[in-house]
Amino acid sequence: MEIRREMMGSEKVKLVSSVLSPVGRRVEWVLKLKGVDYEYVEEDLFNKSNLLLELNPVHKKVPVLVHHHKPIAESLIILQYIDQTWNQYPLLPQHPYQRALARFWGTLADKLAKTSWDAMCGSGDEQEKTVKEAREVMDKLEEEIKGKRFFGGDRIGYIDIAFGWIPCWLPVWEEVGSMQIVEPLKHTAISAWINNFLSHPVISHNLPPRDKLLLYSQRRKKDFSSTLRP
Ligand SMILES: N[C@@H](CCC(=O)N[C@@H](CS)C(=O)NCC(=O)O)C(=O)O
Known part of the structure; x- marks a missing residue:
C-alpha cells in the first residue's frame, strides 16, 4: 500500500506512535540505537487521526512506521523491517x-x-x-x-x-x-x-x-x- 505522498510529506522515516505506548517505544529505541533519523508524530489514542486510520486500517493502532511512503504496522514486524533495512547495530542474531x-x-x-x-x-x-x-x-x-x-x-x-x-x-x-x-x-x-x-x-x-x-x-x-x- 502506498500512501498519498502529500499526506506523508518528505521522504524521511516517520513514526506514528503514542508517548505512552510500550510497543511504540520499542520502535523508538531501535531507531535511536541504530542512529536512524526520523520524524515523530504523536497520536491521540482517544481521538484517532485520519492519518492513523489510513496508515493502519486493519488494526487502527500505533505504532506505524512509514518508509518511502509505505506504512508498516505491528511493532515486532517493524523491528524486523528496521533490522533488515539498516545494518548498523544488528538486533537479531545471524544464525x-x-x-x-x-x-x-x-x-x-x-x-x-x-x-x-x-x-x-x-x-x-x-x-x-x-x-x-x-x-x-x-x-x-x-x-x-x-x-x-x-x-x-x-x-x-x-x-x-x-x-x-x-x-x-x-x-x-x-x-x-x-x-x-x-x-x-x-x-x-x-x-x-x-x-x-x-x-x-x-x-x-x-x-x-x-x-x-x-x-x-x-x-x-x-x-x-x-x-x-x-
Ligand atoms: N501488536 C501491536 C499492538 C499495538 C497496540 O495495541 N497499540 C496500542 C497502544 S500500546 C493502541 O494503538 N491502542 C489503541 C486502541 O486499542 O484503540 C503491536 O505490537 O504493534
Whole structure:
C-alpha cells in the first residue's frame, strides 16, 4: 500500500506512535540505537487521526512506521523491517536457529504483556488466575536471562527490546492492579536485567512520564471494570 505522498510529506522515516505506548517505544529505541533519523508524530489514542486510520486500517493502532511512503504496522514486524533495512547495530542474531528463537521470545513478550494488562484490569479469582499465569512465564524468563547481562548477550538485542515494557510499564500496571508479577526475591536475574536495561542511555532518556502512564492505566482499568457491570 502506498500512501498519498502529500499526506506523508518528505521522504524521511516517520513514526506514528503514542508517548505512552510500550510497543511504540520499542520502535523508538531501535531507531535511536541504530542512529536512524526520523520524524515523530504523536497520536491521540482517544481521538484517532485520519492519518492513523489510513496508515493502519486493519488494526487502527500505533505504532506505524512509514518508509518511502509505505506504512508498516505491528511493532515486532517493524523491528524486523528496521533490522533488515539498516545494518548498523544488528538486533537479531545471524544464525537462522538463533533468529527463530529470538522471534519466539518476541511473541512471548507480547503474550505476557497482554496477560499482565488483563491481570491489571481484572479482579477476584479471575485476576488471581491471570497473575499466576503471568508469574509462570516470568519464571521461564528468569531461567533464560540467568548469567547474562542482556537477553542479547553483552548488549541490548531484539528480545530485550521486545520485553522492554517490563522495567517501566509493568510496575505501573502492578500498582494499578494491586498485584505483583515480578517477585524481586525470586526473580533476581530479571531484577538485575531491569537495572541493566534502564541504565542504557537510549532507554533511560526515552521513557514515558510515569504520572501520565499511571493516570492512563487507571482510566483504562476503570473503563474495563465499568464495561463488566450490568
Ligand atoms: N501488536 C501491536 C499492538 C499495538 C497496540 O495495541 N497499540 C496500542 C497502544 S500500546 C493502541 O494503538 N491502542 C489503541 C486502541 O486499542 O484503540 C503491536 O505490537 O504493534
